[in-house]
Amino acid sequence: MERKNQHYYTQFPDTNLKMHTVSESMRKHLFVFKTVSGVFSFKKIDLGTKILIEHMTIPEEPSVLLDLGCGYGPIGIVLGYISPKSNIYFIDLNRRATWCCKGNVKINFPYSQKRFKILTHNYFDAFKNKNIKFEAIYMNPPMRRGKKEFINLCKEIPKYLKSNGFFQFVIRKKLGAPSIFEALKNINPQNKIEVLFKRSGYWVFNWIFD
Numbered sequence: 001m002e003r004k005n006q007h008y009y010t011q012f013p014d015t016n017l018k019m020h021t022v023s024e025s026m027r028k029h030l031f032v033f034k035t036v037s038g039v040f041s042f043k044k045i046d047l048g049t050k051i052l053i054e055h056m057t058i059p060e061e062p063s064v065l066l067d068l069g070c071g072y073g074p075i076g077i078v079l080g081y082i083s084p085k086s087n088i089y090f091i092d093l094n095r096r097a098t099w100c101c102k103g104n105v106k107i108n109f110p111y112s113q114k115r116f117k118i119l120t121h122n123y124f125d126a127f128k129n130k131n132i133k134f135e136a137i138y139m140n141p142p143m144r145r146g147k148k149e150f151i152n153l154c155k156e157i158p159k160y161l162k163s164n165g166f167f168q169f170v171i172r173k174k175l176g177a178p179s180i181f182e183a184l185k186n187i188n189p190q191n192k193i194e195v196l197f198k199r200s201g202y203w204v205f206n207w208i209f210d
Contacts, residue, residue, distance in 0.1 A: 016037060017036055017037060017038075018036065018037040018042075019034070019035075019036055020034075020035045020036070020037075020042055020043055021033070021034055021035070022034075022035055022042075022043070022044055022045060024044075024045050024050070024074070026045075026050065026053050026054065026074075026078055027053065027054065027078055027081070027082055029078075029081055031074065031077060031078065031081075031108055032104075032107055032108065033045075033072055033073065033074060033077075033100070033104045033107070034072070034100055034103050034104060034107065035072050035100055036096050036099075036100060038094070038096045039071055039072055039094060039096050039097045039100060040071045040094075040097070040142070041071070042072070045074050046140070047200060047202065048140050048170045048171075048172060048202045049071075049074055049075065049140045049170070051170055051197065051199050051200070051202045051204060052075065052138065052140055052168070052169070052170040052202075052204055053074065053075060053078050055196055055197040055204050056075075056079075056138055056168045056204070057136070057166070057168060057196075057206065058079055058082045058083050058136075059083060059086065059135055059136060060083070061085075062083075062085040062086055062087075063083060063086045063087075063134075063135035063136065064086065064087050064089070064132070064133070064134050064135055065079050065083070065086050065087070065088050065089070065134060065135060065136050065137075065138070066088075066089045066090075066091065066134045066136070066137045066138065066160070067079065067088065067089065067090045067091070067138055067139075068091055068123065068137055068138065068139040069091065069092055069093075069123075069139055069140065069141060069142060070090035070091060070092045070097065070098070070101055070118075071092060071094075071097050071100075071101070071140075072097055072100035072101050072104055073090055073100070073101035073104045073105065073118075075138050075139075075140070076088045076089075076090045076101075076116070076138075077104060077105065077108050077109075079138065080105075080108075080109060080115070080116060081108070081109075084112070086115070087115045087116075087117070088115060088116050088117070089117045089118075089119065089134070090116070090117070090118040090119065091119045091120075091121055091123065091124075091126055092120065093120065093121065093122045093123075094120075095120055098118050098119070098120045101118050102118050105118065123153055123156070124156055124159075124160060127160060132160070133160055133161060133162045133165070134160055134161055134162065134165060135161075135162055135165050135166075136161075136165060136166050136167070136168065137157060137160065137161065137165075137166075137167045137168075138167075138168050138169065139167070139168075139169040139170075140169065140170050141153070141169060141171065143171060143172070143175040143176065144175075147175075147176045147179065147180060147183075150180065151180065151183050151184070151187070154167075154184055154187060154207075155187060157207070157209075158188065158191075158209055161209050163209070163210065164208070164209070164210065165208075165209050166206055166207060166208045166209065167205075167206075167207040167209075168196070168204065168205065168206050168207070169204075169205050169207075170202050170203065170204050170205070171202070171203055171205070172201050172202050172203075173201045173202070173203060174201060177202075177203040177205075181193065181195065181203070181205070184205075184207060188209070190210065191207065191208060191209050191210060192207070192208045193205060193206070193207045193208070194206050194208075
């Protein structure tokens, strides 16, 4: 019997294991993902993630990029395809998610896996006491964990971005996009935050750091 308190952000989900394959055309390329139950949106790529993927800014030059809260990896895998000389990091607390992500890197990049690094950690815990910074960080945050947790996470973002780096993320309007917009403007007033795109109740944000 499945536990009712299981969430996709559980570290060790123990829901009944069900395998699934997701095929999705994004940024003019067909991607294939193997997924399992206990992982966020395992039957299809959710609309918020797709909207972020289609509108996120991807550096053309070789960069170090982070898919934060990666799930089974669609954001980071698209980053790796569009920016083939960049190194891509993936982080998720959910062990099933990172297991799927490793497999999906092999499926979509059978000959260039060394530039992908997949870590099972809670947010930035993997990088504490390590000298690593990113040109860009991307995220579809788990807003059901609460706005307060996400805003606290945002306060950590500047520590892990290079000069002129940026953080792009998507939030649904009814889950707090307008209030988060106002809150982030006050956290670092000198840094620019803007709404890149709105569709179907989802807002894509771009937070730029000098």
